[in-house]
Amino acid sequence: MFESFFYNFNVFGVADINECEHEGVCQHGVCNNFQGSFQCICDPGYVLTADRSSCIDLDECVRSPNICNNGTCLNSMGSYQCQCYRGFKIGPNRDCIDVNECLINVGLCVNGRCRNTEGSFRCECADGYTLTPNGEQCRDINECSERDDVCPAPGRCQNLMGSFICDCPEGFILAHDGMSCIDVDECTTVENICENGECINGRGTFQCVCPPGFEVSPDGTKCIDHRQEECYERYEQGTCLEPRPVRILRKECCCSSGAAWGLTCDRCPHISSAEFEKLCPLGPGRSESGADLNECEIMPGSCQGGDCVNTDGSFRCECPMGYVLDHSGRRCVDDNECAVSSVCGNGTCSNVEGGFECSCQDGFAPGPMQVCEHNY
Template sequence: MRRVLLILLWVLSGAAQGEQPTGGYCIGSMCFALFETKSDFEGAQDVCSQHRGNLMTVRSSVAHDTLSLLLGNTTGQHWIGLHLPKGCPDLSKELRGYQWVTTDTSSNFYNWAKASTFACPPSTPLCITVSKHNNFQWQEDLCERLTDGFLCEFAFLDGRCQGIQNTDVFYTTPFGFRVEDAVSLPPGSVAEHRDGNKQGCASGQWIGAPWSCEIQRGGCEHRCTVDPENRPVCYCQPGFTVNPANGLTCEPAIDDPCVKLRCAHACYKYSDTFLCTCHEGFVLAENKTSCVDLNECSDERQCQENQKCINTQGWFKCVCQDGYRLKGGTCVDVDEFEWAPWRHLCNNNTGDPKSHCGREECEAECDPNNKYQCCCPDGYLLDEYKDHSVCTDIDECEFDADCEQHCENSFGSYECFCDPGFTLVDEIYCEISGTIGVTEKVTVVTVAPTHRPSGVSVGGFVGIIICTVFLTLLAVFFIHHILCGKGKTDSPESPEAHGLHQVTTDTTT
């Protein structure tokens, strides 16, 4: 049973957060999903990869029929997984030099539209879109263009479950869409019955809820916890109690026994009594009623290679390290030196260029040819939105500052300081000092200073000083000359008029 739950957890972990499909279809050992989100070809492939799949390959008439079914009520262009790696299309070949994102170049089905009118070689790579208005023919387009959506495909060779017969049930797949009356379901699917009961698919069998709390809340309507015997148990919000018939759904409580316990978060029934419990990301304190945050980032195994863990209140998230970006479900190094607007400041070792921000949030500077390649200063985190990317200051004091006593966040950095009577040692530790009542601070430098350096060089300063001295001397000389001239014009009388006589020296002997 433990192996079954681990497989179910692994499969469900592939359901990426963020973009979710608006529809889907499963047949045999394949599932296909429709995403109606504007995206270029590379961005669409990234979303498919995050869901443990790839852009749809249409290499058979069955796949084409599935595509037609999914796009039957849509408008606009949608990407499929066919692209031209380089050069110009070759009309003499069945795939015209294109290949599928799975690197295959073979196909048993072709549905080409008229040859494109793009210049050869094209200015940017070419990819294939389909739409209902042209009968789903393969239309060449620039890969960088934003289309109205895309199609993903997912393969599951082992562990699939057969549809539950003779019952009214909806299925939620691990890829984010719901289906009805399915014949074959991938592992990680959840079957929801009309009476509220749920089952999860793992290793070819349906497991009754509640299952592991880590997997879709154990199938509980509200939340899931574990009892003292480490068994999953459902519980409900205040004022409600778990339906005793199915143990999953919530119904109004006539006399809520949890009120008397004064639990910080919630309580659940255990045997003939009730106990306090905490929401995900928290643990029960020693008093058995309060809840404290669980620092998931203390476990280095939480995140994958080239990722860092950021602890938040009640949860955590894994993000790419500075200088890396998410591509194909993994964090890959970004070569900022090749394209960054500040490339004279970039060195593509590992990490970001030393740019400046000085605020809590700044617009990220991105490659004009690839909106997914952006740089942020150290101490900032890249947040990607649909139409732009920003750099947000990381509060190091919240998750990774090493200060022994106190920490104060600053833009791109942080400060450690000690209580009165302590001295800061090695920038992070506090030792008792002989001086009481003094609080010391030190800035732990994690980025280049956020102020921009002066634009005047040392030689420029020397020139300014020389010019200033010269002008000062010139002004003094000019004023002196004026004053001397004024003295002469104010004395028109001869020296004799004042009783003064010119003295001559007789040099004769």
């Protein structure tokens, strides 16, 4: 804004004085001479003195107290300057405007969200993070060392960025909140635990208590029957018949085609039943470990009149020359060679135990194979 003033002189017959040529007139402004007067037009930032003959500095900071909101106003000759507070900068109108730190500083609030505020900003940290002392970053919270309620013994705490993992030892499982380990009651949650015995639960473990004649298995999960009793080949109307000559385990008896076992004549389960599959999981002729059962040892005398040969998962009977197996496959009976026609050729066949004899016709005699041949 330009300020000006006219001096008017109404003097007739006197020559005009050019005041603009006088020293000190209209300093910091422009002087315009007129007939009998002059005018001062002040430069921007200046105002007229009281006598209107010159221009002096305008103190904008005093004249307009709100000129530098969010900053400090510093007056200068013919002008002023705003010195902005932290978080503000000079705007297009020379005033102080907010600095959006979230836009101009991409390194702020890592692992969180930057929120701009008037003259500042704030970091909103993600779960598992907390503000650094300067408030400019989000650091990981080490739950394993900074919290007392995370993964107490016997759990093992492993810190992760923004989180943690609670590892539980064998016999424990992670709680639903993921912050602690709770005991597993194997006695109620594990199927067939401590079979043939009693299960006693403990913290992180369990114990099988076995009855007499049973022993805990090497893995401690069941009771193994070590009782050895008679094995029977036949079971009729609740009666056990034809005992084998050696005492063996129930499993060995029933998995080797036995009919019943023990002092109480406990009948063996049918080969196609679920109980048999449980007792002999790998089928007939095999132990629970998968090893072959040697029937020739646990079934002595099973091949009457012949030799027992153990095979993988079974056995067979081999008969001496002159004998064949009967329908049971376990007994060697005499083979009637005379039933085969022409066995003696030119003679008459007579069966004997374990062989045969040939009575030859005249002119014939028994050869090396008993067949009647010409007698030359």
